[in-house]
Amino acid sequence: MATNEAKGSLLSSTVTLSNSMTIPQIQLGLYMMSGREAKQSVHWALQAGYRGFDCAQVYRNEREAGNTIREFLCSDENTEGLRRADVFYTTKLASNSTSYAAVRRSVKNSVNASGLGYVDLFLLHSPYGGKDARLTSWKALEDAVGDGEVKMIGVSNYGVLHIEELMASNPRIKPVINQIEVHPFNTQTSIRHVCAEHNIMVEAYAPLVRAMRMKHPTVLELSKKYSRSPAQLLVKWSLQHGMVTLPKSTHRERLIENADIGSFEISQEDIRTMDALDEKLVTDWDPTDAQ
Numbered sequence: 001m002a003t004n005e006a007k008g009s010l011l012s013s014t015v016t017l018s019n020s021m022t023i024p025q026i027q028l029g030l031y032m033m034s035g036r037e038a039k040q041s042v043h044w045a046l047q048a049g050y051r052g053f054d055c056a057q058v059y060r061n062e063r064e065a066g067n068t069i070r071e072f073l074c075s076d077e078n079t080e081g082l083r084r085a086d087v088f089y090t091t092k093l094a095s096n097s098t099s100y101a102a103v104r105r106s107v108k109n110s111v112n113a114s115g116l117g118y119v120d121l122f123l124l125h126s127p128y129g130g131k132d133a134r135l136t137s138w139k140a141l142e143d144a145v146g147d148g149e150v151k152m153i154g155v156s157n158y159g160v161l162h163i164e165e166l167m168a169s170n171p172r173i174k175p176v177i178n179q180i181e182v183h184p185f186n187t188q189t190s191i192r193h194v195c196a197e198h199n200i201m202v203e204a205y206a207p208l209v210r211a212m213r214m215k216h217p218t219v220l221e222l223s224k225k226y227s228r229s230p231a232q233l234l235v236k237w238s239l240q241h242g243m244v245t246l247p248k249s250t251h252r253e254r255l256i257e258n259a260d261i262g263s264f265e266i267s268q269e270d271i272r273t274m275d276a277l278d279e280k281l282v283t284d285w286d287p288t289d290a291q
């Protein structure tokens, strides 16, 4: 069943990056999904109208995610005639390395595992490994773009100093994205500020606070006020801050619900109330101040 007619779905919404390329503003996160779950969730998401998927080498589901996208494009279910270029696939380097050759090999392995011919966005997953590894890994990503393996490149979990270090190195290709944990309980104002200064789009990971604050009184009160679920309120908050957002779900009805947020707007006053919930909550890891 095609469900992309879901009322108020924002799945066709895109944003334009500093390189003038566009990406879907809501993408499905694939963290903590087994290969089987990733196959099922990516399939449901494609049926529902998702066109962006956030994978990583460490998620160990690149093969299943990529193959599910490829199979969908070739199947009878693809009634819209979608092509490879209509789907946006991200993956991330597990470990930065001072070996340029190791990073190039690792990127090629990811491209091959996905079976998609190229990766739309390749990210350095974290700043761990030290300055030399960060800058060598970045150079390898730049060359992967030059060789057509990757369309665009960015970083993840980069703090203010890592962004400034990369920009000070005069990179041939500037990062288009910094993917960091952002939600009302960790608003990351200083990292978002430095990204804005350098025209780097912020991708919000854990936008649902990993389901840890669904019953917070303010979230429940605003949910009731807007007649939306806590998850919808949280995803909408990240969009109204102009970010790309990556809600994850292994449930079909939830992944539809999370994108069905077109027909309401949070008032600026309520956005400020949500911003004030900041408690610098880290739901998983926080490499943003790594040396």
Ligand SMILES: NC(=O)c1ccc[n+]([C@@H]2O[C@H](COP(=O)([O-])OP(=O)(O)OC[C@H]3O[C@@H](n4cnc5c(N)ncnc54)[C@H](OP(=O)(O)O)[C@@H]3O)[C@@H](O)[C@H]2O)c1
Residues within 6 Å of the ligand: 028, 029, 030, 031, 032, 054, 055, 125, 156, 157, 179, 180, 204, 205, 206, 207, 208, 209, 210, 211, 214, 229, 231, 232, 246, 247, 248, 249, 250, 251, 254, 255, 257, 258, 284
């Ligand atoms: N770069 C990084 O270091 C990094 C780190 C973390 C995450 N990420 C990316 O960001 C994505 C999202 O982050 P995340 O997966 O950590 O957390 P999240 O999206 O904030 O939350 C996912 C949790 O919320 C639940 N959920 C989903 N929709 C719901 C709904 N409508 N109602 C109630 N509960 C709901 C999910 O359960 P079910 O699955 O059972 O529905 C899951 O437990 C990841 O999948 C990954 O792609 C990147």
